[in-house]
Amino acid sequence: MKTLKIGVLGAGEIAKGRHIPAFRHVEEVSVTAVMDINEERAQEAAEKFDIERVYTDLNDMLENIDALLITTPNKYHAPAAVQALNAGVHVLCEKPMALNTKECKEMIEAAEKSGKVLTIAYHYRFMKEARAAKRIIDSGEIGEPLVIRIKAMRRRKVPGWGVFTNRGLQGGGALIDYGCHLLDLALWLTGSSKPTEVSGTTYNNLSMQKDQVNEWGTINPATFEVEDHAAAFIRLENGATVILETSWAANIPEDEETISISGTKGGLDVFPLRLNKAENGVLLNTDITWMPEEEPFEILQAKHFAACCLGFAVPLANPYESLYVSSIMESVYESAKVGRSIQIKRE
Numbered sequence: 001m002k003t004l005k006i007g008v009l010g011a012g013e014i015a016k017g018r019h020i021p022a023f024r025h026v027e028e029v030s031v032t033a034v035m036d037i038n039e040e041r042a043q044e045a046a047e048k049f050d051i052e053r054v055y056t057d058l059n060d061m062l063e064n065i066d067a068l069l070i071t072t073p074n075k076y077h078a079p080a081a082v083q084a085l086n087a088g089v090h091v092l093c094e095k096p097m098a099l100n101t102k103e104c105k106e107m108i109e110a111a112e113k114s115g116k117v118l119t120i121a122y123h124y125r126f127m128k129e130a131r132a133a134k135r136i137i138d139s140g141e142i143g144e145p146l147v148i149r150i151k152a153m154r155r156r157k158v159p160g161w162g163v164f165t166n167r168g169l170q171g172g173g174a175l176i177d178y179g180c181h182l183l184d185l186a187l188w189l190t191g192s193s194k195p196t197e198v199s200g201t202t203y204n205n206l207s208m209q210k211d212q213v214n215e216w217g218t219i220n221p222a223t224f225e226v227e228d229h230a231a232a233f234i235r236l237e238n239g240a241t242v243i244l245e246t247s248w249a250a251n252i253p254e255d256e257e258t259i260s261i262s263g264t265k266g267g268l269d270v271f272p273l274r275l276n277k278a279e280n281g282v283l284l285n286t287d288i289t290w291m292p293e294e295e296p297f298e299i300l301q302a303k304h305f306a307a308c309c310l311g312f313a314v315p316l317a318n319p320y321e322s323l324y325v326s327s328i329m330e331s332v333y334e335s336a337k338v339g340r341s342i343q344i345k346r347e
């Protein structure tokens, strides 16, 4: 039975390519409303996916839905989420949570006041490797995490479409767009400890060059306002260290997407999933040869969101943890700007 009416704000690539099709697999959900600043795009999405109504005013749409999917550029995440939560509407917001921590806190405050669901689409948490890694780590197999190495590296793949290189609309580049996923996953896997200090650097040298080789379209240096490469050293409250590198355009042999965790009793790599241990006088690495068949991450994410809205689950990606991710990214940008490390205040 369809009990949950969902509205979509931002009928772009990720809404049409991932979320709306995923919601079609959720029995309790019906996507009934869509709105986009570009009304034609909303109309097209409505026709393609058989969505009942196109709105031009967010308040009107909020009056007629139970939950809002926010898939606009990052600048509009926080204002739309706050407006929706204040109207008593649940929110699934695309990543990153917002442009900065101030906005994240406003979103959390609105969620706390309204009692409605607020969750961020950090979908890597729903991948089967990630879920298996979480089970292994939570079982105590690798002990306490010590050093967490994250690589979210693309060789020459700067998005040449959309608004990804517009600082005002997105708040940053490779880190806030791509690195945030692996950062979120690594923090969640290792127990969501608070960040306390961040030292970061950012670069845009490659994208500012003329005639770049880029696999994902053409980049215009004149309108390229963000970083294409970032590196950071992050201290966590539990004593662990995160070493992060992320890029859209690195000079490396091939793309690399990994999280590697060294713990007190063993180590674990994600993508591919592998356990590294020293036991009975030998060093051994365990490759995972089978994992339970699970649905695609986007369908799991959509089903989980519906379950949260209906009161059967609590969000896997809770907004307090998403705030940590945003506070690290904000500190990387600040650290890169001022050329020294940034202390993150305890609250």
Ligand SMILES: NC(=O)c1ccc[n+]([C@@H]2O[C@H](COP(=O)([O-])OP(=O)(O)OC[C@H]3O[C@@H](n4cnc5c(N)ncnc54)[C@H](O)[C@@H]3O)[C@@H](O)[C@H]2O)c1
Pocket: 009, 010, 011, 012, 013, 014, 015, 035, 036, 037, 038, 041, 071, 072, 073, 074, 076, 094, 095, 096, 121, 123, 162, 163, 177
């Ligand atoms: N989870 C992921 O892996 C993933 C991948 C890509 C994008 N995203 C995120 O999804 C969001 C959208 O990305 P996209 O690739 O779909 O971009 P897009 O440019 O294809 O779509 C964005 C849409 O929002 C509309 N829009 C802009 N301002 C608006 C406003 N104020 N109100 C309503 N609509 C507005 C645009 O007209 C456009 O149709 C971004 O936050 C991005 O970071 C996430």
